[in-house]
Amino acid sequence: MTDLVDVHAHLAPINxxxxxxxxxxxxxxxxxxMVLDGHRLGMRALFEPQQLVRWMDQRGVARALVSIPPPLYRQDLPSSQALPWVTYLAEELLAMCAASGGRLGALLHLPMEHPDLIATTLNEFGDAxxxxxxxxxxxxxxxxxxxxCYELMWSWMDDRGSFVFVHPGACRDPRLDRFYLENLVGNPYETGVAAAMLVMKSVPSRYPGIRFCLAHAGGVFTTLVGRLQRGFDTARPGVDLNAEAPMQAARRFYVDGIAHHPALIxxxxxIVGDDHVLFGSDWPFPMGMT
Incomplete structure (x- = not known):
């Protein structure tokens, strides 16, 4: 068995x-x-952690960091329903991973769409x-x-040197409803926007203890960071020139290696450094490396 860690694997806890x-x-x-707000989620492997462990054994993967898949984000819930749902996810994902004999580690899902619930969630589960x-x-x-509204969250993560995995949710552009573009284009776009906002707000440089890891090889961020740098160099309107330069900030990110093309890797x-490209499988989804 190697010491290889998969930073991008998904499971859906069932109690x-x-x-x-x-x-x-x-x-x-x-x-x-599992039916979530009328939508069916029927990928059996998501509900069976032993399948993930068997897959890991076949490929020499020692451990996997597990996050919930996007259908479980349920981002349209009101706060009153979101808190018990996030609580369920935290408790059951932690229990599922704890039963794996050390093979699986759980990543705590925070409800970014409800900033008022983040402190409550961290207080309850941040040290769990x-x-x-x-x-x-x-x-x-x-x-x-x-x-x-996220500054206190970044500070909390910075104090603890947190590993923070950034994964796309839905991309609500109706033009992407055809041809599976919601996933093929929308997923990398959402991650790229989030990373660009972090860079332009100097979050990685102001909170250097946070180890940000971007899903899907960084999405479009890694292909657009040169353009961000050009906007910085030419003092485009709205660009904060006191921020860390984008090309320098990019070196602070980690990414998984799900790029689907060797030249892109x-x-x-x-851009980010050879040692900042981590192994990720996107288990069990076909857009990963199943």
Whole structure:
């Protein structure tokens, strides 16, 4: 067994008794299907952590950091329903990973679309045994990574040297409804916007203890950072020239290696650094490396 760690794996924790009391969620064990606000999630491997561990054994992966998949973000919930849902996810994902004999580590999902709930979630679960934090890159109009409402969260993460995995939520552009573009284009776009906002607000340089890791090889951020730098160099309107230069800030990010083209991987290594490209599988989704 190697010491390889997968930083990008997904599981959906199932506790049938608890789910029965959660509004908008239904677990159908005979079908291995979870229904979330009317949408079916039927990828069986998401509900069976032992499948992930077997996959890891076959490929020599020692450990995996597990986050919930985007369908479980449920970003349209009001605050009153979002808090019990986030609580369920935290408790059950932690329990699922704890039962793996050390093979799986849980990432705490924070409700970025509800800034008022973040402090409550961190106070309850921030020191509960999670190995990092998972954040939705977008998917809701309230999510703006440059907003001052997140400063206390960044400070908390910086103090603890947190590993923070940034993963796209939904991309609500109706033009992307066809051809699977919601995923193919929308996912990397959402991550790129989140990373650009972090850079332009100097979050990585002001909170250097945070180890930001961007899903899907950084999304479009790694291909657009040169353009961000050009906007910085030419003092485009709205660009804060007191911020850390984008090309320098890019070296602070980690990314997984899910780029789907070897030439792109080499470019990403040139931008973030060879040692900042981490192994990620996107288990069990077909857009990863199943």
């Amino acid at each position: 049938a008794v608890r789910l029965a009391s959660i509004q908008g969620v239904e677990w159908r064990p005979a079908e291995n299907v 045994g999670f190995e990092g934090i998972a954040l939705a890159a977008g998917g809701h109009p309230n999510i703006d990574y440059a907003d001052a 080499q470019m990403i290594k040139d």
